[in-house]
Amino acid sequence: MIKSKTSLSILVHVVLSILALSCLIPFFILLMSSLSSETSLLRYGYSLFPKEWSLKAYEFLWMRRVMLLQAYGITILITTVGTIVSLTITSLIAYALSRRDFPLARIVTFIVFFTMLFNGGLVPTYLIYTQVIGVKNTLFGLLLPGLLMNGFNVLIMRTFFVQNIPVEVLESAHIDGAGHFRTFFRIALPLSYPILATIGLLVAVGYWNDWYNGFIFLTDTSLFNIQSVLNRMLSDIRFIATNPVGGAISAAVAANMPSVSIRMAIAIIAVVPLLTVYAFFQKYFVKGIAVGAVKG
Template structure:
């Protein structure tokens, strides 16, 4: 008996679903494999890595790399605290500033909308350079060796302002705002009670980008922080990596003179640092996943 057109389309759809599922499974494995490989190397003996190379399953299990990284555990946990504080405060503050700046730009009845939009575009295309930027933060704002030196540089991102503006203008109907005005709601009340609840996908997406920026930032501490108590996690791990590189070079130049230098877990310690740094941020991603895909398509469908 000849199959109907509906049955043929259904069979093709099932085959396409199977192919797509297999493809996505392979893509997921390709993304997870490097992370598992890094973890496997981090718990491998340094000599085994040197002789056998990188392997997913360690032949000789050793936690010396983590012991080396956590030699000064107090400094690591203090850096964790600084990073968590900077990430939370910086992300929330940045998200507030960006959403407040973008909202007037999306309103057609805002008289100076073009002027403020031009400021956003101008800062995306031109910048004064590193030296004036550094002088403003140190000589004008006087925030060197303060926690604010790691928060202010990422406070306003022009691209995120444009994303938020696009979301406001393409997703939120003007009739809702007009109805709220008729009911006597103020602009601030409209923004907090109507606009923000409807903007969760965009807020979650930009919030995730802010979290990633503040968590992985090591450049601001490199420029502005000299007090060891204010080192964040990434910069502390950067300094540990620099120390490993220096000690390894000394070991190579001295030959077998120093057994202590020769036994430094250089490669495995670097992998251990990557695991230490990436762990919490990976656990934070599922909280944003609900809105992440929808937020990435901001403005694509009206």
């Protein structure tokens, strides 16, 4: 009995370790490739341990720091503004919907829920944002489409308010003469830091990782965020990966484009800040995802 128990737990650890490693190793290859010399990469390919170490890729990036820092700056700006605005409008509507004494709550909740079921898709969204709102080649193109608020977050936050803010507290605030806005800012929000942190983190990751809006709404490279830069470089690789016959053309493109290790170095630079934040706020991430499982 005891023996089978320990062998079972060993099996569990073996399977989970393999899984965990398979999630980690690709990042490791990415990192090691960025630290390999160009010639060894071309000869031996991407591998777990560099045959020849080299910091050339990072030196090259350091020389291009003005362009990269600008892309970084845009990513940080959009992520910060997007997350703050998102939390503000999400918590406001979620709080209103959580109040039982708001007679329109049911119908507004339905409107929010409906957006989770049905959407217009790329073409209408693209045309509305470019033709009607006019976000093409502006920073609003990175900020507004898709990411600012979603029905899921509203419903999760509403559920949190309903479950965690006692009605008596709200009522006594009202009796003491506090208006609804004052009650929201002074009582409801301070009680809601956990949910604000969780949803804030998820929204921030969404903005940090977003390449899609840049892909669709930006052609002006001076507005590119770090993911758009990465994406642009990927399309250079694309050309070579998918045209193996056109050797002469490929060589010409290869001469101009960032070398193999530099591409991986940029990917590392885009990933590292996120992983650092993740290391500190891991708990909130896990909670945030788990919270999403609770029915809205």
